[in-house]
Amino acid sequence: MTETSITTIGGGTAPRPDGAAPTAAGPHGPLLDRIVPTKGLIVVAVVLAADVTCIAGNWQWGLDFFHVVSGGMWTALDLFIGLIIGPMVLARLSMPARMEFAARFMPKMMLIMPTLVIMTLASGWQLARKIGALNVSYPQHWWLTASFIVVAVMMVIAIGILAPANLGILFELRKPKPSGELIGKLMRRFIYTAGITGLMQVATLVIMTRIATSKWG
Amino acid sequence: MIGTTGYTADTAAGNRGDRYHATGTESELLERRLPPIALAAVAALVLVAIGGVYMAAHMPRPVSLAPVVGTTVAGWVLFVSCEGMLASIKGFAWKTFFRIFLWAVLAYAVIGGMLEYIFILDHVRGTVLVILTATLVLFAVDIPLLMAFSVARYQPNE
Numbered sequence: 001m002t003e004t005s006i007t008t009i010g011g012g013t014a015p016r017p018d019g020a021a022p023t024a025a026g027p028h029g030p031l032l033d034r035i036v037p038t039k040g041l042i043v044v045a046v047v048l049a050a051d052v053t054c055i056a057g058n059w060q061w062g063l064d065f066f067h068v069v070s071g072g073m074w075t076a077l078d079l080f081i082g083l084i085i086g087p088m089v090l091a092r093l094s095m096p097a098r099m100e101f102a103a104r105f106m107p108k109m110m111l112i113m114p115t116l117v118i119m120t121l122a123s124g125w126q127l128a129r130k131i132g133a134l135n136v137s138y139p140q141h142w143w144l145t146a147s148f149i150v151v152a153v154m155m156v157i158a159i160g161i162l163a164p165a166n167l168g169i170l171f172e173l174r175k176p177k178p179s180g181e182l183i184g185k186l187m188r189r190f191i192y193t194a195g196i197t198g199l200m201q202v203a204t205l206v207i208m209t210r211i212a213t214s215k216w217g
Numbered sequence: 218m219i220g221t222t223g224y225t226a227d228t229a230a231g232n233r234g235d236r237y238h239a240t241g242t243e244s245e246l247l248e249r250r251l252p253p254i255a256l257a258a259v260a261a262l263v264l265v266a267i268g269g270v271y272m273a274a275h276m277p278r279p280v281s282l283a284p285v286v287g288t289t290v291a292g293w294v295l296f297v298s299c300e301g302m303l304a305s306i307k308g309f310a311w312k313t314f315f316r317i318f319l320w321a322v323l324a325y326a327v328i329g330g331m332l333e334y335i336f337i338l339d340h341v342r343g344t345v346l347v348i349l350t351a352t353l354v355l356f357a358v359d360i361p362l363l364m365a366f367s368v369a370r371y372q373p374n375e
Contacts, residue, residue: 055335118328126335145274152266159360160259164367171368182247182371
């Protein structure tokens, strides 16, 4: 019988019998070694430094670039995870497969999502100030206010419910014998909240395209 | 952080202390009832968001600060009440809690710092800056508390 190896995040390997679904790591060790991939922190630092440089210099092209690129990625990821990965892929996987997926997927999300969110908000705010979008007369101003409200609701859902569930799953996966019941409970929370934020991103798309085609002043 | 009100199994059966004590088995960790810390922390986050939207919707025009002062103060009250409820738990995974809390504070200090920098760069000064700073500090400590509690509650007693 051949063996496959499942590389644990951040280090060692957990050998699995060929064909057997990866279960709670048990004698093979935990599925996950590190919560956050440390090499990714370098990328995050470089990207945030570039964003801050654009903000400090009030450089419009840079602000626009960071706002559009990071905002687009944030929206696309939320839609893809919330409407495709969550309900159509994760929800249909067996528990061992979900755990394996989560061990590889969620540490990356711990870095990617907060970075995209702060880049979008910081560069977006500065861009809005620079082009005078905050000073516009009504009704255009209400579109901007609506975007603040949508982002605020998404922030509360993402930070208040989704992120703690994500973190809880990761910590559980570090245990020698993760609890399938707890991971299932937290995974359901993750899937539902990702779906809600995914749907709310549709509202963001409507608002942002409306704002982008409005005339300021 | 350990209080004296006694959320512990050492108290008699039926005492609410039994609900807040965990011996660490999987089912006990899943079933145990804890004070509504996560709820209060999310409520504080909602208040931060309301205050932030209110300010953002009006800036840079002059605006009454009373609503945002109200949400910020209420948010801090909720945060302090979270601390109080946390302190009343015995048999909690404090090591895990503080490990997550401190790393998350570091991460959210960077995020909050970026936003603070933008406000200063945009010449926000005086009372408005003080209120925004208080809101950002609450943001940077409330979220780590929420994350740390949400994870530590399922960890065995340390």
